[in-house]
Amino acid sequence: MLEFLRFSLEELAMRLRRPFVLLLALGALALAPLPAAGQGATGQTVALVDPRETHFAEMLQLTHGGQNAEAYWSPDGRELIFQSTRPPYACDQIFRMPADGSAAPSLVSTGKGRTTCGYFMPDGERVVFSSTHAAGDACPPPADRSRGYVWPVYPTYEIYSARRDGSDLRRLTDNHAYDAETTVCPLDGSLIFTSDRDGDLDLYRMDADGRNVRRLTNTPGYDGGAYFSPDCKKIVWRASRPQGQELDEYRRLLAQGLVRPGKLEIWVANADGSEPRQLTYLDAASFAPSFFPSGKRVIFSSNYGDPKEREFELWAVNLDGTGLERLTYSPGFDGFPMFSPDGTRLAFVSNRRQQKPGESDVFVARWQHAPAGISAPSPAAAAASWPAASAAPHGSGAAGAAGADNFLTTVRWLADDAREGRGLGSRGLEDASRWLAERFQEIGLEPAGDRSGGGGGGGYLQAFAAPVGVVVEPRTAVSLDGSPLAAADFRPAGFAASADAAGDVVAAGYGITAPELGIDDYAAVAAAGKIVVVRRFTPPASAAGAPLAAEAARRYGELRYKAYNARQHGARALIVVDLPAAPATAPAPAAALPLPPDAPLPEPAVDPAASAGDAGIPVVLVTRAAGAHQFAAGSHRAALSVHLSLRTTPAVNVVGVLRAGAAERLPGAVVVGAHYDHLGMGGHGSLAPESHAAHHGADDNASGVAALLEVARRLAAQRGELRRDVYLVAFSGEEEGVLGSTTFTRRPPGGLRLGDVVAMLNMDMVGRLRGNLLSILGGESAAEWRELVPPACARALLGCTLGGDGYGPSDHSPFYAAGVPVLHFFTGTHEDYHKPSDTADKINAAGGAQVALLVADLAREVAGRPQRLAYKSAPAPPPPGDARSYGASLGTVPDYAGDGRPGVLVGGVRSGGPAERAGIQRGDLLVELAGTPIRDIYDFMYVLRAARPGDTAKAVVDRGGRRIEVTVTYGTSQRAP
Secondary structure: OOHHHOEOHHHHHHHOOOOOOOOOOEOOOOOOOOOOOOOOOOOEEEOOOOOOOOOEEEEEEOOOOOEEEEEEEOOOOOEEEEEEEOOOOOOOEEEEEEOOOOOOOEEOOOOOOOEEEEEEOOOOOEEEEEEOHHHOOOOOOOOOHHHOOOEEOOOOOEEEEEEOOOOOOEEOOOOOOOEEEEEEOOOOOOEEEEEOOOOOOEEEEEOOOOOOOEEOOOOOOOEEEEEEOOOOOEEEEEEOOOOHHHHHHHHHHHHOOEEOOOOEEEEEEEOOOOOOEEOOOOOOEEEEEEEOOOOOEEEEEEOOOOOOOOOEEEEEEEOOOOOOEEOOOOOOEEEEEEEOOOOOEEEEEEOOOOOOOOOEEEEEEEEOOOOOOOOOOOHHHHHHOOOOOOOOOOOOOHHHHHHHHHHHHHHHHHOOHHHHHHOOOOHHHHHHHHHHHHHHHHHOOEEOOOOOOHHHOOOOEEEEEEEEEEEEOOOOEEEEOOEEOOHHHEEEOOOOOOEEEEEEEEEOOOOOEEHHHOEEOOOOOOOOOOEEEEEOOOOOEOOOOOEOOHHHHHHHHOHHHHHHHHHHOOOOEEEEEOOOOOOOOOOOOHHHOOOOOOOOOOOOOOOHHHOOOOOOOOEEEEOHHHHHHHHOOOOOEEEEEEOEEEEEEEEEEEEEEEOOOOOOOOOOEEEEEEEOOOOOOOOOOOOOOOOOOOOOOHHHHHHHHHHHHHHHHHHHHOHHHOOOEEEEEEEOOOOOOOHHHHHHHHOOOOOOOHHHEEEEEEEOOOOOOEOOEEEEEOOOOEOOHHHHHHHHHHHOOOEEEEEOOOOOOOOHHHHHHOOOOEEEEEOOOOOOOOOOOOOHHHOOHHHHHHHHHHHHHHHHHHHHOOOOOOEOOOEOOOOOOOOOOOOOEOOEEEOOOOOOOOOEEEEEEOEOOHHHHHOOOOOOEEEEEOOEEOOOHHHHHHHHHHOOOOOEEEEEEEEOOEEEEEEEEOEOOOOOO
């Protein structure tokens, strides 16, 4: 395809120690004469000589001698179009021939200049190809080899369309740029091709007539040889992604119309170029990919596994990176595979029957699935089949390829419907803990939990109690104006204080105090000592008549906020009634207007952010039918008796350890972790609140657990290199406030002390790698990460962004707050986050396995460093914007697991922040701020909302049973207090 990267395999063997990666055609060879057009049949049935080529039932050789390449099918499967150099032509021209070899090839191109990349249009009557003939009849000059092993990018290549016999030639591109490597969508005839028209070698798409050109790729490096899937919804191609000095050299040469060979991997994306994903991580010369007829698998050529990097064979892989399979075993070169439209035959180019060095011919094989009883070899076995195969380097090769299969198997098991979304207290989560303990044992990890074997964990389980529900005690009751309410007419809020309250009722509108909106529903209400009744939700507009913004509606519509505001105004209890907003004008009496139905009363539920705190007053929600009269004129009384209890469930972390196996061991340990719980059947935390289906959590966080097991396998195989112990932990309770990781940091199991932990590596949502770009958070938690991470990413063939402190809503945060350097590996959010649609079929298994290889590499390196990482207490980052931010910041990191006492337990303090300057410490319990009792995180948040940076206030903390009062000066607002 890429004409400027043609080469001789013989020359390659002599001149290159590394492969010529792009491997796009077979050129500059001594030619044997080929039959001229019209000399009769050329097809010859040949014997199948290697029994491992089980997918080939029979084989036909269509050309005999010389250089022939890139044979692609006509839509009816009767013909092939290909490029060949043959007398009287000095360089490649385009030919077509019957796929059964019944007639000799016939010329399609002009016979002038150099041509490449012939392809049939969907009607079979027209073809496309690229040619330099408009710039001159002669072949364009070769590259100046005095500059080294470089090849030309001919700007004279333009794309043409013609009838299948070469007549009616039409020029589709007209610019001084390389336009070639064209293939066709079989449905609409649109073309995809490679061009350097914008200064890089990128993919473009255009209509069949050459109009409507749009660019599909824009990452520096070569993108080319793209093919459509049968339904034209996806594309597959080969790409190089040079970095650093290699990228600089690539750009310098390209500016001069030259390219130096480099490595290629296979990529896949949507047909518009969106959601690009690297499909292979073979660190080899992989090229010429095309789709299986199913569109779910890709076939390509690669020299993967050959230590001398000279043997190119056909390989296949699934679109998620699993199922890597070697298909051919012929010495030399096999490439340019493409299935016939009906999927029964495979055309490819090979030198398996060459008469002279460097010859390549077109073959057609009848395709069959592997016979029963014969399984495809594993990637490791396939690579090992090369003579004198060497071990794959860390982060690449057979281990990475096999890891994709393991990765997807784990994700599928954890995200299966049978796991019930892995919610706390579910049978599915309990099954998952036992399953993971079994996997740890299989891999060879020692048990490091606090359970000696009970509960099926085999000593791998670390137990803790997790809150899962609120129980409404039978004596809970509500009476309005002396009339008891039926159970169906009210619900206590899950955050309500368990208490009795009786007294006069006062109405306070929506219960909002928002000066910025001109709203103060308590302005004329004497709420102190009274039971306050308010409307549910928010008014449609501010006092000035402007519609309420979504952020304001969310903020002031929170039931928790209404309870806090009522308590701040001295209320003894709060009743919330579902009343619609009154219309500004009405064409008929209000009583005649139809009212919307009551919104469903929410069941009382656990809020993990609240820990042991509550609203401080009883709070109930009442239906409109039962409570609307409390807003009517006159005096009203109410009596509330709210009695709630917290329901907990046993939860477990799964903990194993790999003991250091090196002769010279070092003190301390590395922790590698990922949480295995998710949202169960929805409810709290779900972004599909109307759904009560299993929230599968394939990416969040079955993917992290799959990576954790791959890290364990990798490190177990390299145990002799480990100089420190490595603890591998599957945490539970992350979705409810990092409960499991907090438990681990408070009482590390397996004889570990928290002070022994030299680093914690956390994998949370690593299953949706896109563009081969991985986010690594926590880069500022240790000075050495900037030294260690970039080279490791390069070894793992990943593009990485590194930055941020060690705080964040995942299991690394409790470790960082406790003084441990951390990294959090993350492939990004997506529209399926916290929804039932986060399913295993959307996982990028190849990318996830590569993340695991990176983490294993870093864990091994950190475990082997004589010096501990230098923990860096990072300053608070600048605010990311004012959306959902608070008015001020205290610079604390809450411990959402709490310790059973009302207040906010301080999990950590940010370096240089207000809390640190005031003397607040990790482990303090914040119980009062600015004169307001702090019972939970919500009270804390509401106080900060009303504060301004630079203001001073008194803070009271409980430290070891002593109340300590300090003065704080608020800092700039953050998204977390």
